[in-house]
Every structure is written in C-alpha cells, then in structure tokens.
Amino acid sequence: MTIFRLPRFYPILDTRVLSSKGIQPVDAARAVLDEGAKILQYRHKGSWVQSAFDQAAEIARLSAEAGALFVVNDRVDFAKLLGAAVHIGSDDLSPFAARRILGPAPVIGFSTHNGFQLKRASEEAVQYLALGPIFSTFSKDNPDAVVGVEGLEKWRPLTEKPVVAIGGITLERATDVLRHGADSVAVISGFVPENGGLDRLQERVKAWIELTNS
Numbered sequence: 001m002t003i004f005r006l007p008r009f010y011p012i013l014d015t016r017v018l019s020s021k022g023i024q025p026v027d028a029a030r031a032v033l034d035e036g037a038k039i040l041q042y043r044h045k046g047s048w049v050q051s052a053f054d055q056a057a058e059i060a061r062l063s064a065e066a067g068a069l070f071v072v073n074d075r076v077d078f079a080k081l082l083g084a085a086v087h088i089g090s091d092d093l094s095p096f097a098a099r100r101i102l103g104p105a106p107v108i109g110f111s112t113h114n115g116f117q118l119k120r121a122s123e124e125a126v127q128y129l130a131l132g133p134i135f136s137t138f139s140k141d142n143p144d145a146v147v148g149v150e151g152l153e154k155w156r157p158l159t160e161k162p163v164v165a166i167g168g169i170t171l172e173r174a175t176d177v178l179r180h181g182a183d184s185v186a187v188i189s190g191f192v193p194e195n196g197g198l199d200r201l202q203e204r205v206k207a208w209i210e211l212t213n214s
Contacts, residue, residue, distance in 0.1 A: 133167020156181030
C-alpha cells in the first residue's frame with residue numbers, strides 16, 4: 001500500500017479566525033496558494049448556507065489550479081459534492097461511514113488526541129492522522145488535553161501513517177514539533193496576522209513554507 005505523503009506545512013482557513021481579522025477566505029486561499037502551499041483546508045464551524053458552499057467551491061477551484069489538495073473540515077457531504085478530501089474528528093461521521101460515502105479514492109484525515117486514539121485510528125481507512133493539541137490553543141472551543149512535544153514523540157511510533165501535529169504551533173515552535181516526529185504542522189491562527197492584511201499574511205505563509213521545507 002502506498003503511504004500518503006503530507007506536505008510539511010498544512011494551512012487551515014478557519015472562517016471565524018479570518019473574519020475576526022477582516023480577511024476573506026477566498027482572498028486568503030489565493031495568497032496561500034500563490035506562495036506554493038500544496039494542501040489547504042477549509043474550516044467552517046457555522047451553518048453551511050449557500051454562501052459558505054460557494055466560498056468552498058471557489059477555494060476548491062483555486063486549489064485544483066495550483067495543484068494543491070483541497071480538504072473540507074467535518075462535512076463529508078460537501079466534500080463529496082466538491083470532489084474534495086475531508087478531515088473528520090471523533091465527534092463527526094465515522095471514518096468507515098465517510099469512506100462509504102466518498103468511495104475508495106478521496107483522501108480522509110482523522111483527528112486524535114492521545115496515544116490510545118492514535119493507535120486505534122491507525123486501523124481506519126484514512127490516509128493521515130492528526131494529533132493534538134500539541135500546545136494550548138484558542139482556535140477550538142473546549143479543546144482536549146495538551147499533548148506536548150513529549151506526547152508526540154512518545155506516541156508517534158504507534159502508527160505508520162503520516163501524522164500532522166496541530167494546536168498552538170507557532171513559527172518559533174514548528175521546528176521542534178517536526179523534530180519530535182510530526183510529518184506536518186497544521187496552522188490555523190499562526191499564519192494570520194493581527195494587522196497588515198493579505199500582504200502580511202502572504203509574508204507569513206512564505207516564512208512557514210521556507211521553514212518547513214528547510
């Protein structure tokens with residue numbers, strides 16, 4: 001079986017985070033992809049009204065043009081409609097059910113939060129696993145217990161599948177996270193500037209890609 005290879009920088013467009021900074025997700029997607037990102041997740045925790053679907057569809061189109069994998073967070077139904085990959089959590093549709101809906105080809109990612117979950121999820125029909133939060137994070141309501149780089153290093157051998165670390169990872173911490181066993185680092189707020197708009201966002205994305213590819 002071919003092992004799926006995760007790009008080392010995994011940006012997540014969280015609509016709530018971007019909105020709080022006055023940045024439109026489609027504009028952010030274009031900036032991220034222009035800098036060479038090869039995976040991009042759309043994370044929308046609000047209602048999937050038509051405008052959200054149209055937004056995701058446009059980002060899917062941009063990702064395809066850039067040769068990047070487009071991932072929809074949580075919503076297997078919309079991933080199916082968009083021909084996208086999907087990332088699901090333990091409270092979402094099960095990987096088994098998601099695979100039945102999507103078929104054998106699309107990429108599925110699955111979130112875990114401790115060693116037991118990571119080992120058990122390794123048997124699921126998914127291409128990669130997320131582990132976190134590595135550090136404290138404000139990007140998720142009711143976050144799970146912090147894993148730490150020590151937990152990452154301890155539990156990484158429990159699966160042969162690629163592992164993306166997530167949760168509170170900053171540019172300054174990323175090298176340490178990768179050194180402790182992560183194949184990739186997922187970033188939500190870490191590349192979104194407090195101010196400066198799209199130009200500053202693009203600068204940050206460039207710094208992330210340079211760091212993780214070094």
